[in-house]
Amino acid sequence: MGDTETKADRYPLPRTFEEFNEQRRASFIRVKDFKQAGGRLVGYLCSYTPLEIIDAAGASGVALCGTSDEVIPAAEATLPANLCPLIKSTYGFASSEKCPFTFFSDIIVGETTCDGKKKMYELLDELKPTHILHLPQGRGRAYERDAWYEECRLLKERLEELYGITITDGDLRSAVRRRNRMRRAMTALYNLQAAEPPAMSGVELMSTMFAATFSFDVEEFTVKLEALAAERRAQYEAGERPVPADAKRLLVTGCPIGGVINKIGRTIECNGGVVVCADDCSGERTQASLIDEEAPDILRAISDRYLDINCSVLTPNAGRMDNTLKMIEKYHVDGVIESVLTACHTFNVEAALMERAVEGAGVPYMKIETDYSAGDQGQIDTRIGAFIETL
Amino acid sequence: MGSRYGIGVDIGSTATKVAVLDRDGALVHSELMPTGYSSVDAADRVAHALAAAGHDVESDAVRIVATGYGRIAVPYADKVVTEITCHGIGAACLFGPQGTVVDVGGQDTKVIQLKGGRVVKFAMNDKCAAGTGRFLEIMADRLGVSQEEMARLARGGAETKISSMCTVFAESEVISLVGRGVPRADIARGVVDSVVARVAALAGQSPTGPFFLTGGLCDNAFVVERLSDALGAPVTTCPEARYAGALGAAERALAL
Numbered sequence: 001m002g003d004t005e006t007k008a009d010r011y012p013l014p015r016t017f018e019e020f021n022e023q024r025r026a027s028f029i030r031v032k033d034f035k036q037a038g039g040r041l042v043g044y045l046c047s048y049t050p051l052e053i054i055d056a057a058g059a060s061g062v063a064l065c066g067t068s069d070e071v072i073p074a075a076e077a078t079l080p081a082n083l084c085p086l087i088k089s090t091y092g093f094a095s096s097e098k099c100p101f102t103f104f105s106d107i108i109v110g111e112t113t114c115d116g117k118k119k120m121y122e123l124l125d126e127l128k129p130t131h132i133l134h135l136p137q138g139r140g141r142a143y144e145r146d147a148w149y150e151e152c153r154l155l156k157e158r159l160e161e162l163y164g165i166t167i168t169d170g171d172l173r174s175a176v177r178r179r180n181r182m183r184r185a186m187t188a189l190y191n192l193q194a195a196e197p198p199a200m201s202g203v204e205l206m207s208t209m210f211a212a213t214f215s216f217d218v219e220e221f222t223v224k225l226e227a228l229a230a231e232r233r234a235q236y237e238a239g240e241r242p243v244p245a246d247a248k249r250l251l252v253t254g255c256p257i258g259g260v261i262n263k264i265g266r267t268i269e270c271n272g273g274v275v276v277c278a279d280d281c282s283g284e285r286t287q288a289s290l291i292d293e294e295a296p297d298i299l300r301a302i303s304d305r306y307l308d309i310n311c312s313v314l315t316p317n318a319g320r321m322d323n324t325l326k327m328i329e330k331y332h333v334d335g336v337i338e339s340v341l342t343a344c345h346t347f348n349v350e351a352a353l354m355e356r357a358v359e360g361a362g363v364p365y366m367k368i369e370t371d372y373s374a375g376d377q378g379q380i381d382t383r384i385g386a387f388i389e390t391l
Numbered sequence: 392m393g394s395r396y397g398i399g400v401d402i403g404s405t406a407t408k409v410a411v412l413d414r415d416g417a418l419v420h421s422e423l424m425p426t427g428y429s430s431v432d433a434a435d436r437v438a439h440a441l442a443a444a445g446h447d448v449e450s451d452a453v454r455i456v457a458t459g460y461g462r463i464a465v466p467y468a469d470k471v472v473t474e475i476t477c478h479g480i481g482a483a484c485l486f487g488p489q490g491t492v493v494d495v496g497g498q499d500t501k502v503i504q505l506k507g508g509r510v511v512k513f514a515m516n517d518k519c520a521a522g523t524g525r526f527l528e529i530m531a532d533r534l535g536v537s538q539e540e541m542a543r544l545a546r547g548g549a550e551t552k553i554s555s556m557c558t559v560f561a562e563s564e565v566i567s568l569v570g571r572g573v574p575r576a577d578i579a580r581g582v583v584d585s586v587v588a589r590v591a592a593l594a595g596q597s598p599t600g601p602f603f604l605t606g607g608l609c610d611n612a613f614v615v616e617r618l619s620d621a622l623g624a625p626v627t628t629c630p631e632a633r634y635a636g637a638l639g640a641a642e643r644a645l646a647l
Contacts, residue, residue, distance in 0.1 A: 364512070378460065379499070379517040386475035390510045 011035050011104070014097035024098070031100040034060075034216060040163060041216075043105035043128070045090065046113055047281040048135055050152050050306050052291070053299075054109070055175035055218060056167045057159040062101040063213035064108065066090035067259035069372035071098055078123060084343045085371040086256060087116045094127050101214065102128065107162055109155065111135050113313045114346060131158050138315050139307050152303040172298045176291045178218045185225035186212070186287045192232055193276045194331050197243040199236045202252075202275025203265045209282060210258050243274045248391045249332055253279040253324055253354060254339040255347050259372045263380060264339050271385040276331040280339075281311055285323045312346035320350070321357040328363055334391045335364045337384070342371040364391060395452040397647075399481075399640025400437050401474065402426055402461025405497030405524060406607060407433045410637035411446060412645055416484075420444050421634055430461025438467060454647040456640040460498070472643055474636050479503045479510035481639030482603045486627055490601040493594045493618070493626070494635070495586075495608045497524040502594045514596055520558040522589025524607050529558060530582040533565050534575055541579045542613045548580030561585065583614055591621035604628040605635035 011032050017025065035041060040059035044051070054061040066089020075092030093099035102108070110121035111133040124130050133151045136144035156167050186209065192199035208228065215221035235242075250273045252264060257280040265275050279285055286309050295301035310320035328336070336358045340348045351367050358365040366387045370376055396419070401408040407430075409422035422440050426433045434457075438448045446453055448467040457468035458477040465471075474494075478501065482492040488508035494501045499517040503510055520526050531541040551573065555561040568578050594602065602624055608614050609632035619626045631638070 376518065379515070382460075382473050382475065382517070383515060386473040386510070386513060389473060389476040390512075 028100040031104045035104050041105050043108040046111045047286050047309050048111050048306050049109050050302050052175040052179050052302050053156050056171035060216040064102050066093050071096050082343055083116050084341045087120050091120050094124055148307045149300055149303040169298050176293050180290045182218055182222040183287045185222050189229045190284045197245045198276050199232045201269055203269055206261045206265055206278050247274040248334045248388050249276045251277040251279050251333040251336045255341040255344050256280050260339055267384045271388050273388045277327045279324055279327055312350040325361055338367040340369045397641045397645030398453050398455045399637040400457045400465055401636035402430045402433050402459040403497055404460050408634045408637040409437055410634050410641040412641040430464035434465040454644040456644040458636050458640045469647055475513050476510055477636045477639030478605055479505055480642050481635030482605050483508040486603040490603055491597040492603045494606040496606050500590055502597050504597050516593055521556045522586055526558050526586055542611045544576040545579035545583040546613045548576035551577040551581035553581040553585045587617040587621050600624040602626045605632040609633050
């Protein structure tokens with residue numbers, strides 16, 4: 001680990017840098033320049049990571065969730081094959097030094113969400129210092145909220161120690177204001193999809209939101225989102241209809257969507273459908289909840305907000321189904337597709353409850369279990385095509 | 392609605408099926424041919440066969456819907472519809488608007504719930520060859536008999552357990568049964584029961600019958616019997632059920 005730190009201090013590029021394609025080399029240079037200019041970089045993976053604390057440390061938080069099968073063979077040299085592709089891809093990018101954000105992160109913030117990730121982080125820590133947030137198993141018991149508050153405080157202290165700084169309540173409060181503004185901008189963009197037909201393709205929207213997780217500057221990205229929302233709204237009001245009126249309106253729920261935006265999202269939109277709501281952990285269900293900027297205990301307000309995020313790793317998790325039903329109404333959804341990444345037990349099991357809730361509301365539901373490979377694209381085309389035909 | 396004929400072209404992984412319906416929905420012509428290596432080539436052969444039967448695929452008098460895994464390879468199709476919808480419509484035409492369609496295809500098995508002649512839900516085994524036509528094909532090959540012969544042998548065979556789910560492992564299991572001198576009829580019985588068990592497990596997720604069998608196994612009487620036993624409910628089928636996908640596609644074409 002000492003070696004890793006020295007390496008990060010001098011910002012050398014990976015050994016295999018010259019073998020990378022132009023785009024990847026450019027990303028590495030961009031991140032290297034950011035670091036050389038004194039930028040602090042903190043990698044994270046999960047929506048439960050309290051980003052305001054990272055922001056308040058003057059660092060940029062970047063999401064390191066792997067979304068490509070490119071490095072999975074490398075990961076499988078260490079990890080078992082029957083593991084979720086997100087975990088394998090994340091570890092593979094770290095071990096093969098192919099992701100500039102992972103490579104140049106000062107620290108990675110992991111969390112005890114699912115078993116696979118939790119144990120993978122122990123191996124990841126050998127490559128990069130990894131701080132683990134201990135996420136409670138639920139939110140219903142008073143000590144769970146207190147425990148999570150303590151976890152948020154420990155993260156704050158770890159970052160203070162790492163950067164030799166003090167994070168004040170004032171720092172946290174202004175970070176909260178910036179993130180709230182960004183979340184309002186995101187929600188405003190989501191809201192445009194409630195129009196019939198929606199204002200834009202779901203693939204465009206999901207890709208935009210995915211890009212947010214690689215942005216170094218919250219305010220800069222917020223301005224971009226606000227401009228995009230204004231532009232799309234103006235175009236729509238001017239009569240532009242990029243989505244056909246007869247496109248079936250789908251909500252995609254389940255595991256993180258980043259790695260299957262094309263495999264599932266684009267397939268939906270090539271088969272007569274449109275994604276009007278991406279109901280995953282980086283989507284509206286997470287972004288719509290804001291933090292009280294004036295809360296007397298700002299760290300407590302942050303920790304409470306994050307623990308309320310609905311993910312299948314917590315038990316019980318009925319709030320997720322309730323929220324999905326609200327989204328179904330808000331976006332006039334014709335059908336729900338649940339996307340489960342291979343070997344994601346919690347979402348796969350919770351799918352039975354989601355199916356019941358969605359069908360109980362009279363809306364057709366289909367579950368797809370897939371990974372990042374192209375092997376089952378033909379089958380996915382058929383399933384999604386057939387599902388849309390039934391709507 | 393001005394067309395005189397609706398044509399359904401179902402290019403499956405193993406077989407290509409064609410159905411021609413007249414304006415009244417009566418089946419006037421059908422074709423069955425191996426798909427072969429290329430679905431583009433299969434589509435081409437279909438066009439020739441239809442021409443020989445007096446149906447020009449480019450003519451204004453016909454509307455064509457393509458379905459099956461090769462559905463995107465049919466350049467003369469007016470519309471592409473997935474095989475799940477087509478099997479549902481085809482089965483509804485053959486058997487009635489309400490029930491569960493079980494389609495055992497060459498590379499996947501589908502279970503389709505029908506209500507009011509429409510597909511309301513479906514489940515698929517499309518990740519594994521167990522419980523598909525491919526499993527029977529490979530095992531018949533290993534036993535050195537045709538699939539029809541294997542079914543005939545199976546009827547007279549004693550119950551034999553083949554426990555491997557994986558087709559490759561099941562093949563090894565069959566090889567070891569052969570090596571141990573287990574009669575061919577018994578192994579054939581084991582093979583049929585293995586497919587039936589897998590299909591029944593998938594179909595069992597669908598609440599109630601009546602069950603309709605479509606696809607390549609519909610004229611395999613022993614499989615139909617064993618499937619009825621496994622589901623504990625009658626399974627209806629008929630020789631035309633092999634063409635269910637093509638019939639459904641033709642039905643759709645008539646409506647274009």
